[in-house]
Each structure stands twice: as structure tokens, then as C-alpha cells.
Amino acid sequence: MFIHPTAIVDEGAQIGSGSRVWHWAHVCGGARIGNGVSLGQNVFVGNKVVIGNQCKVQNNVSVYDNVILEDGVFCGPSMVFTNVYNPRALVERKDEYRNTLVKRGATLGANCTIVCGVTIGEFAFIGAGTVVNKDVPAYALMVGVPA
Secondary structure, eight states: OOTTTEEEETOEEEEEEEOOOOTTTTEOEEEEEOOOEEEOOOOOEOOOOOOOOOEETTTTOOOOOOOEEEETTTEEOEEEOSHHHSBBBTOGGGGGGOOEEEEOOOOOOOOOOOTOOEETTTEEEOEEEEOOOOOOTOEEEEEESSE
16 A cells, blocks of 8 residues: 555545555545555545545545445546535535445546435446436446536
8 A cells, every 4th residue: 555645544544455545635534445546636535435446536536425436436537526415504414415326337537526315327437527416327428417
């Protein structure tokens, strides 16, 4: 395993063998990260996150609580996960987090947005800039706003 000196990995985080955590990344203590994972520059991984084996999370991605990435998922640069469906600054909604599941081998293109509460099917391909707000079947190609 490699952890860059500028990265922050909180006590309790589980990171598998052969994984790499690059510049200015932050992995919270409850995160579980598999083997052979690459977390790019400026990646954030929340406490209630599971990242499977052989995933690649490119630069500037925040993987918030209640997101599960199965094995072999690719998260393109600056793509976005959410965990609250209708966030408000003045209303606490941490008890309303919705689960997001990205199944094995899926690709999430650069700058796409995955609205919380959806499942992305196996080997689905989400194009760059796409907004996903409903479940995506296995092997689907999704593009557009919304997809």
C-alpha cells in the first residue's frame, strides 16, 4: 500500500493491499477500501463508505456516506455523489441519507452527478456530464441531463 505524505488517513480506516492514496486525499476512519484501489488527488472518502477491489477514483471526487462501490468501479475526474436528496443549509438532514450502490465494473464519467438513492447496474457506462436520478440497468449506456 502507498499513502502519499500529504494524504490524511484517519485511525480505523481499512485499506487493502496494493492500494494507493494520492496527494491531499482524506479517508475517514470508518471507510473500508479494498485491494488494488487508486484514490486520486483531493479525493474524500466518508465514514460509511465501502469501496471494492480494483476501483479507480480519479481526482476531486468525494465519496460520501452511504455510497457502496463494488469491485472494478471507475469514478471519473470531478464526478459527484450526493447523499441527501433535498439538502438545505439550515435544515439538518443527516438522518435522511439515501443509499447509493454502484455495481461491479460500472464506469462513471468525468463530471457526472449521481443523485443519492439509486443503483447503477453492472458494467453500466455513465457518460461525462450526465445526471443520474433513477436506477440504471446493467450494461446500459446513459447520457444526458437527466439521463
